[in-house]
Amino acid sequence: MRENKILFVTGASSEVGCGLIKQVADNYDVIVAHYRSSVDRLLPLEEKLGDKLVMVQADFSDAMSVRKMLDFMEQRELTPDHIVHLAALPMENKHFKKQDWCNFAENIETDLRPIVDILKDFxxxxxxxxxxxxxFVLTSCTVGMPPKYTSVYTTAKYACLGLMKSxxxxxxxxxxxxxxxSPEMIDTRFLQDLPDLIKEMNASSMPQGKNLTVDQVVPTIEFLLSDGADMINGQNIAINDGKA
Structure with missing residues (x-):
């Protein structure tokens, strides 16, 4: 058992982030929880965990904001042993012909560049x-054929997958x-901008007829952070209920 273990979670204020922190809190001495604007979602965890939880703010679309976050962590000597990258822009259901390069660039800048900067530091x-x-928490879009009209989201996630493998x-x-x-759709706020029909169609395509829950995704992340996963490396694990 290592002493003084530190976990850093990007996008920690998401439902998956909060669920993960609750699940693994006893395994760490310090958990650094990144958020962009929804600090209120982390306050119940702060009340429960006290000084163990260190909240850090950064807007991942702003390189200077990320730099300030990393400088703060360096000043506080919060060098993580484990990192979980959850932060991402939500999926948008939009025809490729209606996208332009700015949409691709925005997603890559927000999803990929911050984790590059973070990992270069740590x-x-x-x-x-x-x-x-x-x-890296990716998406089922990187496993098999992605859904139609997700070119921007899928491209950014494949960029993160490429970094992970490299x-x-x-x-x-x-x-x-x-x-x-790479989980299938998870029933969280992350899907709130998707049309209900898309979410319902995805649920109906799942063997059990429903989208995933946070509690069905967190244990796989927890396992990959455990000593039992020491010999697992470079894998992109699908969480999809056996969906073909």
Whole structure:
């Protein structure tokens, strides 16, 4: 058992982020919880966990905001042993012909660039201590054929998948594991802008006839952060109820 373990969760104010922190809190000495604007969602966790939970604010569409967050973590000596990257822009159901490059650039800038900056800051320390675990929360769009009209969202997630795979290969000999989880649609606020018909169609395509819940996704992330996953590296694990 390692001493003084620190977990850093981006997008921690999401329902998956809050659910994960509740589930794994006893495994860490400090949990750094990133949020953009919804700090109120983290307040119940702060009340429960006290000083163990350190909340950090950053707008991932703003490089300077990310830099300030990282500088704060460095000043507080909050160098994580484990990182879970959850923060992402929501899926948009829109024809490719109605998209332009600005839409692609915005998603890549917001979903990919911040985790690049974060890992460039923290991977050297992980390498030095010969230990670290990183989990990218991706999407079922990266497993098999994605849904129609999701070109921007899917492209950004594939960029994160490419980074995950590359880092898994590059840092395998440093005792660092880098993996991804790719869940089907989860019944959370993240889907609020999608038409109900899309959510209903996805649910009907699932073997059990319903979209996933947070409690069905969190255990896989928890496992990848555990000692039991030490020999799992570079994997993108689908959470899809066996959906073909």
């Amino acid at each position: 991977l050297p320390a992980m390498s030095k201590q010969k230990y670290g675990k990183i989990v 880092l898994a290969a590059e840092y395998a000999d440093k005792g660092i594991t880098v993996n991804g989880v």
